[in-house]
Amino acid sequence: MATYVIGDLQGCFDELMALLESIHFDEKKDCLWFAGDLVNRGPKSLETLRFIKQLPQNTVVVLGNHDLHLLRVAAGKTPLFPDDTLEAILAAPDRNDLINWLRQQPVLYFDEQKKTLLVHAGLAPQWNLATAQRYAAELEAFLRSDDYQENIEQLFLPIDHFQNNVSEWQRLSMIANYFTRIRLCDKKGRLVPLIEGELPKGIYPWYACPGRALEKEFTVVFGHWAALKGTTHVDRIQNIDTGCVWGGSLTALRLDDMQRFDVGCPSYGEVSTASRHNASLEN
Numbered sequence: 001m002a003t004y005v006i007g008d009l010q011g012c013f014d015e016l017m018a019l020l021e022s023i024h025f026d027e028k029k030d031c032l033w034f035a036g037d038l039v040n041r042g043p044k045s046l047e048t049l050r051f052i053k054q055l056p057q058n059t060v061v062v063l064g065n066h067d068l069h070l071l072r073v074a075a076g077k078t079p080l081f082p083d084d085t086l087e088a089i090l091a092a093p094d095r096n097d098l099i100n101w102l103r104q105q106p107v108l109y110f111d112e113q114k115k116t117l118l119v120h121a122g123l124a125p126q127w128n129l130a131t132a133q134r135y136a137a138e139l140e141a142f143l144r145s146d147d148y149q150e151n152i153e154q155l156f157l158p159i160d161h162f163q164n165n166v167s168e169w170q171r172l173s174m175i176a177n178y179f180t181r182i183r184l185c186d187k188k189g190r191l192v193p194l195i196e197g198e199l200p201k202g203i204y205p206w207y208a209c210p211g212r213a214l215e216k217e218f219t220v221v222f223g224h225w226a227a228l229k230g231t232t233h234v235d236r237i238q239n240i241d242t243g244c245v246w247g248g249s250l251t252a253l254r255l256d257d258m259q260r261f262d263v264g265c266p267s268y269g270e271v272s273t274a275s276r277h278n279a280s281l282e283n
Contacts, residue, residue: 007240011042035223036064036120064120075149108136125209161190
């Protein structure tokens with residue numbers, strides 16, 4: 001039995017099938033974890049959701065920013081963006097089943113036996129495991145609530161750090177921003193927009209911020225940041241987004257021995273300027 005973590009799919013269903021064939025995946029013995037962004041930009045988001053939904057119950061999915069965007073669009077709170085490829089899901093006869101299944105998925109998963117956390121984008125540097133789990137539970141409770149459709153737009157507020165006397169929605173938006181959108185931050189853990197070229201002094205990838213509170217014995221696996229090309233240069237921090245939708249590769253990380261397996265991918269879109277920025281670490 002093996003456990004594989006697979007990076008951002010973004011609707012690249014054919015590449016997922018090729019990767020599972022290459023690792024000889026057996027759903028009766030093996031387990032799959034998915035690092036979020038199951039949908040969007042690639043050509044087969046509907047097929048991707050349907051396939052993952054029918055996998056055995058030991059399958060793990062955490063939500064990414066594109067998955068939250070699909071929930072927002074399906075709730076009628078925002079139109080499709082020009083580069084979205086979500087139309088097939090929205091028109092599918094099983095649309096409601098897929099959307100309801102998706103919103104039941106966590107934003108953070110921790111395996112006690114493996115001492116491993118799975119998250120889409122990252123964690124605030126000041127969070128230890130207990131804090132991260134508490135905030136994740138808040139966001140998950142909202143997404144699973146009966147009134148999530150009415151208020152899901154509130155998760156997209158441009159809040160870059162926790163502040164005193166904030167509203168419930170500002171708080172939930174900040175939690176969502178950390179788990180599904182964070183890349184860079186300052187030494188106080190405040191989110192920073194993507195930066196071209198070398199990072200200025202005092203700005204860090206979230207996982208390299210000085211004084212991170214997360215327990216040192218834990219491994220973190222995350223996606224979201226294709227420009228890293230799967231490399232962080234930080235012990236126990238594993239990036240798994242290798243840019244399949246941009247013509248990179250789709251990667252599976254076998255947690256049992258940390259071996260990686262890849263399949264090449266055609267390009268389904270243009271990488272934005274922000275995504276191409278140099279993500280090298282400061283010494």
